[in-house]
Amino acid sequence: MPTQPPPLDKSSSAKKPRRRRTKRKTPSPSDNEGMPQRSPRALSTSLESIQIYPRTPKTPRSGDSRYAPEDAIDEVELSLLNDDERLEDDRILEEEMGRLAPTRKPISQKDKRSMGLLVILYLIQGFPLGLALGSVPFLLREHLSYSQLAIFSLASYPYSLKLLWSPIVDSFFIPSIGRRKSWILPMQLIIGTIMLVISFNAEEYVNNPSDHVYLISAAFTLLVTFSATQDIAVDGWALTLLSEENLAYAATCQTIGLNTGYFASFTVFLALNSQTFADKWNIPRLPLGTYLQFCAAFSFAVTLWLLFIKEDKETTEEDLNIVTVYKTMWKIVKLRHVQTLCILHLFSKIGWAATDAVTHLKMVEKGLGREDLAIAVLIDFPFQIFGGYVAGKWARGEKPLRPWMYAFWPRLVLALAATLLVYWFPKPPIHLAFFALLVVQTVTSSFAGTIQFGGISAFHTRIADPVVGGTYMTLLATFTNMGGTWPRYFVLKGVDAFSIANCHIKDIGGELTVKAAECVSEHGKQSCTDLGGECITERDGYYIISAICLGLGVISVIFHMIPTARKLQSLPMSKWKVYQ
Template identity: 25%
Template structure:
């Protein structure tokens, strides 16, 4: 006879008394604050100090460490600070550095130097990304399964609160306190969070941690790629939120072109969106805890796909603030609900021996999918019109649902979605020359494809403007880039090619020459 599950309220009271969950939730404040500072408060501060908008935009490139944190995450899986254990020690170091960097910002608050601000911004982003690596790994290692859903929900809410505190709240306080005192106050908040880090419970020691830097870099890739159906799993991580990301890429210009003024758009995306995110995040925690990860993923997948129909309503009716507020509230709540189950899934996919590196890889995969929907979204909206574009985003969610059914049919727990799975038996090793040649060839093709796609999109944009199709000229420009943009395109393609080559090499090494009966994914 099966036991009756406790009520949602009883479950919430139980986990709320957990030191583990409270620690994970509170530490998300110091995870969200740097992002709010860099993307919201600092541009406003620089603008008030008469730094031109082009320079402010270029300074946004200093945010790059958040997107590439997987590159140095193996170092944090390998080396242990001298105090507070593997994870809390790194979190404490990063909180102290963020305090110092906030004070440095305060010292230059009255007369910002562009070069110094760029360096400090990059340092904040790098330190914050390192904090996130250690913090995410800590959460994965310290939380038992029954607390993960509520932890993801709570940390999502407090992460958002941290962003607002260091972003919008800082902008509101600066006119009365001054930017110097505001930056000092933000540094003080990091200091207030130090006791949380110091007294947070230590996760259990994980056997089998990498003993060398080479193992820390290589084993997380090989261990993950040796899992059954790994290619389908990667596709699922990339595609699960594709429809939602595609629809969200152009919301602000869409609303403006539909005739909504900046104030209404700001209220809809700010206050209404914040409340909807709060409600959706809490609901996601309850749904995941009560129904399990599998069912919550289905609820989230259906909700985030169907909620895009609200944008269709905005596209076909006369401008109405009520319609806009309702559509964005439903979409924001649905997206937040889906993110909780998906966040729990990513935690469970992670092998705790390499939690820093593997979770950074998973979040980077999600970020890649979100980043690369921008150009095709613009082209599709331009070709189809707003109504048909948003209608298209609904079936775009279907491939993710098909893969979800592969791993978690409705009513079942996810199969094959665990970091504790045994790897497939490794086949006969490929010759080293084959691995190297395949990796190099794949990397070159990936880099070339990235360049061609980038320039094709740029050329098509010019063609739509009646300027012809200067595709060949754009490719020649990349050979000897004459502008920062050209150099950035080339550098991005090289990085993409290197990452792709490493992934191919790791896949071949992890799988070997699989016998026909053992092939999977």
């Protein structure tokens, strides 16, 4: 990426010695400031030994004393011209700038095919993530407490810790297969195999989860780990698979593919797995084991298809070794603005952490049918796709973080609305007006989330280096994912910690009240019922946790998130380079 010239200090320009005017034949890189430019990604890399052919002139390093800032020289020259000469110079400059200004080209067929490939690869990631973060917790909630669900929630952590082994993915590969395919192919085979193995005993795991909670957590932890490894390779491939003018659409491909797989494993599966839904539509119920076998077969089929797709070789003078990549990663981490961005990511989702982790579970607990939830989210799915497209177009400009910043306030307001919906949730059956309100809240909230995801992903692709693209993208994505992952465990634990539920048992002599921690789980409620009692929730910790998250979210957005994002967005691309 080119190093931008330092800003002109106009107060010192008058002190420069007078220079003889010379007519320029071609503008310098600094002359192009203010006009649309191509992405600087292909100009240079974070490793100086690796060459990628430039598409635009390379700007001299700002720290090299042999080069003077061109804009400073131009201003001195123009200040010494008379009116006619200045007009003539401006006319020549405008003609040259108009000739060199890039025009936005339509998406090529090659890029369209590449986008289709990326969507399918991200789709495979969405299958296990939709199970681990969506449908399986719903199935387990019928038998486990929120504290036990917190243990299973640890299965999502590898997706946020993939930074630790991303340099390995960037370093080791088989040249004859391809740098990215060397990892994508085996990871997808392993993902399919794990799903196939789990499918044989899936019904036993779901029906008696208390006996297998650690085994289930370990199995899905492995599944998410290999999905995260595949994601590292796909993210790196996206940087070279798409042309530079369409790199922002990599985030759109990820949004479409990941959300499609996620919703297939979450809402579509929950609906088809529900016996009530199956009886209503006179179709057979879809067991978890059967769905896992379908996902495994799809993963195997895509892996076979990839064998016939050739990966373009990257122009390098030497192979990247793991030590070099880890050193490069460490240099990236040491950049002050990268550290600022990572801290920003860690706390950016705290405002709606309770909504993401608990709200839908609470609604199902209060009587919302799983098939009704599936219908609500299925209605939302087209808006997710549209949101990904809008975010991709919106983030193509010079301010890719703009949609990310603008969506903060709608997400906080909608998180509050979700909490109020749980509080005012009616007793079944749910009337149509309330269900319509639930659908509106779900659609608008997910649309705002998709806009934020597209904006921040576009910003990542804008600043990442394609040679260590997997590592750079993964570093940033790690903290983005961790911002939504690390609060989940504490939110689930906090709901039980702040909840007070007692088992009221009536007998001949009166009423006996027993304080029972397990009254917060369906299993505990059933045990209380077997004793002839009823679980009464005197204080629901969900509302306390939700209020804490919303309060922290509002404070952080006002005083940290938006001001910091504006500063980071205004930095020149050269500031994100490891080597200047």
